[in-house]
Structures are given as C-alpha cells and as structure tokens.
Amino acid sequence: MSIEPQNSAPEENNDTSSQNKSSLLSNPAVLIAGGIALVALLAVLVLSVILIQQGEEDEGETAVSGTPTPFGNSEGNGLPRGEEIVIGMDGSSTISVTLDSPVTLSLPGQQFNVQTQLIGADGTWTPATDDLETAVWVYGSIVNYVLGVPDSDENRTLLEALAPGDELTLATRGGTSFTFSFNRRTTELVTNRDVFAQTTPGITLVLLGSEGNERLVVNGRYVVSEANNQADNVVGLGETAQLENSQLTVNSTTYIADRVEIPPGFALFVVDYQIQNVGLTAIDSGSLQMQLLDNLGNQYALSPLATQLGNFPTLVGFLNANQMTQASAGYQIPLGLESDTLSWVVTNGNSGAQAYVTLLFTGGAAAAAGSNITLARVDVSTDLTSLILGGQVTNLGTQPIVITESDVALQTQDGAIYLLLSTNPPFPWTVSPGQTLQFFLTYQLPPSETAVFTVLNQGFQLSGLR
Structure with a gap:
C-alpha cells in the first residue's frame, strides 16, 4: 500500500500555514493546539500499523490452502457456524x-x-x-x-x-x-x-x-443419549435400531401353523434377533418389554411356547457393557390374520423409550392355504453320526411349489448350521397343486440335545438327540 496520499495532505497544510506563519507564531494557544494534534496523529498512525500487523499474523495462522474435503460442498474453511x-x-x-x-x-x-x-x-x-x-x-x-x-x-x-x-x-x-x-x-x-x-x-x-x-x-x-431417542425410531428386517444404549437387529422371522401343541385357530410367529449393549453399564433385560402389533393395532404379548420354538433362547438376566447376544421372542396370533406387515416394538419400561421394527408378514390365510408341511420321522443313526428326518409337503394352493436346498436347514441354538449328507428325492422338489411329496433327509448329527429343522421357513423343534 502506498503512503503517498497520507503525506500529500500535510504538504498542502504546510503551504497554507506558511502564508500565516507570523500570525501563528505570535499566538501561543494555536501553538499548543497544534502540538496536541500532532501527537494525536502520530498515536493514530502507530496504532494502525500495530493492528494491521496483528491482523496479518492472525490471518496467516488460520488460513487453509487447497480444496475442500471431497464430501463437503463449501470452499475454504471460513464457513460460518450454522451454515x-x-x-x-x-x-x-x-x-x-x-x-x-x-x-x-x-x-x-x-x-x-x-x-x-x-x-x-x-x-x-x-x-x-x-x-x-x-x-x-x-x-x-x-x-x-x-x-x-x-x-x-x-x-x-x-x-x-x-x-x-x-x-x-x-x-x-x-x-x-x-x-x-x-x-x-x-x-x-x-x-x-x-x-x-x-x-x-x-x-x-x-x-x-x-x-x-x-x-x-x-x-x-x-x-445416542436418552434425549435423542424418538418414537419414530423405525427400521426393517436386517437393520439396526438404536434403543438408548442398546442396539437391536431382527435377523429372521418364522411362521408356524402346524404344531400339535398350538391351540386350534391360532399360529405362532417367532422373531430371532440380536441385541448389543453399547453403553458403559449393564442392562437389565427384565426392563425391556417386547410386543407384536398388526396393522389394526392389535397387540400380542410374548408366548413362552412360541419363544421356545425360536432358534435362540429367551433373553434373560443382565447384558454387560459391550456384550452381544442372540435371542428369540415368540407370539401367538390368529391363524387367519390378514396384515401386510407386523410391528415388533421394544420398550424400555424404565424410561419409556421405544424402537420399532417393521416386518413383512407372509403368514396368515395365504400361508396356511398355500402348503401343509409335517415331520413324521426323526431318527438317529446306529453309529450316532447322522440324523434322519422324514416328512411330507402338501400343496394346498393353485400354483406349483418349488423347494430347493436353500429352503431347508438344520441348526442349533448357537447358530451353527449342520451339513446335509443326502436327500430323497434330490433337489429341487416340485409339488403340483393338490399333490403331496414325501421326503427323507440325512444330516450330520448335532452335538447338542436339541436342534431346529426348517422347511420353507416353517420350523420344527427337535429334542432328545443325544
């Protein structure tokens, strides 16, 4: 910056002052006022220089060169707070x-x-x-x-x-x-x-x-703090819901309609889920209330029978910090329930915080009328190495049913899936409308007393295997 404009003004004043030099020198009051003005002008100039230098230093410290972070859309880091x-x-x-x-x-x-x-x-x-x-x-x-x-x-x-x-x-x-x-x-x-x-x-x-x-x-x-939990905390199957310091994920659901112990006119719906404590203190599972709701708002409480048919045990006791476990929650619902979706609602009874999981419902009248699967034989081989299962599938619908190897499974409560050794007839199984297909499957024998066999997402609890 040129400082010549600052010097030109004093030169003009000096020219004007020289014309009245004798009168100024003869007036003491004017001399005193002029001295004070000169001192004030020098102070202003010194202060301005100091402020300019300080501003340049601050700008040098905060300036950031380059381009913004690729996922941002602003230039530089001078973005005001709140933009x-x-x-x-x-x-x-x-x-x-x-x-x-x-x-x-x-x-x-x-x-x-x-x-x-x-x-x-x-x-x-x-x-x-x-x-x-x-x-x-x-x-x-x-x-x-x-x-x-x-x-x-x-x-x-x-x-x-x-x-x-x-x-x-x-x-x-x-x-x-x-x-x-x-x-x-x-x-x-x-x-x-x-x-x-x-x-x-x-x-x-x-x-x-x-x-x-x-x-x-x-x-x-x-x-997530308690203040951030909202009633619209809604997720779907396979997605994680945050409930205060716990995270819940529903991994699968099972519709069961053909168990002899189920009361007439009812079916069972089982939710298999994973829960993890992401907080610093233990969570009492007894404070968690789990309900099932249909589209009409009807509520279904936990059913001990249905829960026992799940792939995992009931959630009980305390969940320690950072501990993760898998559990099942089962419910008894009307056999002919017509609802496109079911909502699984988990509520913390102490705080009232809630998490919602929306689940597609393929059971009800359509599922009950579509097929009937029964398991008639469960045998352990004489050498205690394999498990032989026999049953039948009846097509009650109007379209053929195709069953592949991925539609059947044998697993234990710890989530282990066991090897399918042989099948008769071979896959795929095609069941025409109104027809019944008999099947025999041989699996590797699990080391536990119990296991769950599923066909077309219909589960059968097996016990006394050892």
Whole structure:
C-alpha cells in the first residue's frame, strides 16, 4: 500500500500555514493546539500499523490452502457456524446437515485442542502439527468425524490402550458435545480413502506422521443419549435400531401353523434377533418389554411356547457393557390374520423409550392355504453320526411349489448350521397343486440335545438327540 496520499495532505497544510506563519507564531494557544494534534496523529498512525500487523499474523495462522474435503460442498474453511452443507450418504440420496466445527477432543486421561485442515483431491492426507496436544479435524466430516492425532509415543500408547466401553468426547464451537464409544482399532494404508467415509455416525482417529505407508486408525461408535431417542425410531428386517444404549437387529422371522401343541385357530410367529449393549453399564433385560402389533393395532404379548420354538433362547438376566447376544421372542396370533406387515416394538419400561421394527408378514390365510408341511420321522443313526428326518409337503394352493436346498436347514441354538449328507428325492422338489411329496433327509448329527429343522421357513423343534 502506498503512503503517498497520507503525506500529500500535510504538504498542502504546510503551504497554507506558511502564508500565516507570523500570525501563528505570535499566538501561543494555536501553538499548543497544534502540538496536541500532532501527537494525536502520530498515536493514530502507530496504532494502525500495530493492528494491521496483528491482523496479518492472525490471518496467516488460520488460513487453509487447497480444496475442500471431497464430501463437503463449501470452499475454504471460513464457513460460518450454522451454515448448511449437503453430504452424500448412500450414493442415491443426500442428507442436509449443519457444519459445527469441533474445538476439543477428549480421550481417557487426555484432551486435545482441535485445528481444521483439508485433504487433497487425490485422497491423501498428511497434515503436520508441531503441538502434540493438538488434533487435526478433516474439514467437512460431520457424520463420521475424522481427526488426526500427532504421532508420539504417548499418543500411540493412548490409542493402543483404548478398550471397549472407553468414551471419546468431541466438543464443538457451538457448544454441542458428542459422545462415542470405542469400537475397533485397525492399521490402514495412507492412501485408503475409506477412513473418510461419511455413511455411519461415529468418529475416526488417525495417528499422523507414522513412518511407512500405514497408519494406526481407531473407530468409535456414536452413543445416542436418552434425549435423542424418538418414537419414530423405525427400521426393517436386517437393520439396526438404536434403543438408548442398546442396539437391536431382527435377523429372521418364522411362521408356524402346524404344531400339535398350538391351540386350534391360532399360529405362532417367532422373531430371532440380536441385541448389543453399547453403553458403559449393564442392562437389565427384565426392563425391556417386547410386543407384536398388526396393522389394526392389535397387540400380542410374548408366548413362552412360541419363544421356545425360536432358534435362540429367551433373553434373560443382565447384558454387560459391550456384550452381544442372540435371542428369540415368540407370539401367538390368529391363524387367519390378514396384515401386510407386523410391528415388533421394544420398550424400555424404565424410561419409556421405544424402537420399532417393521416386518413383512407372509403368514396368515395365504400361508396356511398355500402348503401343509409335517415331520413324521426323526431318527438317529446306529453309529450316532447322522440324523434322519422324514416328512411330507402338501400343496394346498393353485400354483406349483418349488423347494430347493436353500429352503431347508438344520441348526442349533448357537447358530451353527449342520451339513446335509443326502436327500430323497434330490433337489429341487416340485409339488403340483393338490399333490403331496414325501421326503427323507440325512444330516450330520448335532452335538447338542436339541436342534431346529426348517422347511420353507416353517420350523420344527427337535429334542432328545443325544
């Protein structure tokens, strides 16, 4: 910046003042006022220089060069807090979120300040920081927060010592605090872009400055607080529902209509699910209430008989921190129930928080009228190595039924599936309308007392095998 304009004004004043030089010198009041004005002008000039230099230093410290993180849509990191950005989630849809940059990262026994840096378009990210207590946040990563931790013996030990249940906390500039639970620790290539993925809420910590082509990477799972649980927490079969500090996934369902112990006019519906405690304290399974609802809102309570026919035991006792188990929940429903879907609702009786799982229902009148499967023979071979099953399938519908090897299975409560040794007739089985097919199957004998045999998703509980 030229300073000539600042000098030109005094020169003009000097020319004007020279014309009245004698009168000015003869007036003491004018001399005093002029001196004060000159001192004030010098003070303003000095202060302006100091402020300009300070602004340049601050700008140099916060400026970030390069292009934005590939999954962000803003340029630079001067995005004001609260501005909305759009992030691709699954390749076909997007979600709008609000950018709120983190300022501190807290690990067990250690807290880091957080700076913002960008990754290059080629996906490589090797930021440098001289402060071993300052982490680096990948600008724009707010679904899966990605941060780099400076490489040091202390920081490496800190990351390697993280264990299930340890909490990682991220505080943002807007005052929000996010809590994550340690999930896993891996070693990844420096060029691996998967660490920046924004598909699952969580946190990813990368140890920076490591020698070689690999880096230590730590992942944490987002912990949903009670305040974030909503009544519209709805998922489908195979999807995970978050219920406070537990995660539930329904893996399969079974419709059973031909058991002799079922009361006339009723059928059984069994839900096989997986539950994991992602919190830090044990969960009392007795506080979880599990109900089944049809489209009309009718509620069905747990049935001990139906639950026993599931592939897994009933959920009982306490679920410890980070423990995962599989269990079954069974219900007695009307045989001719007409409902396109059934809702499996799990409620925490202490807090009232709920999770909903929507399940397609293929049972009811259509399933009951479609086929009738019976199991008439269950024999253990004389050498105690195989299990022989015999039964029949009757087609009660108007379309042929085709049964393949994937439609039959023998498994135990621990989820183990046993080898099919022989079948008569060979697969596939085709049962014409109104016809009955007899079958014989030979399986590897399970080592347990009980097992479950399924045909076309209809299960048969086998006992006394040993």
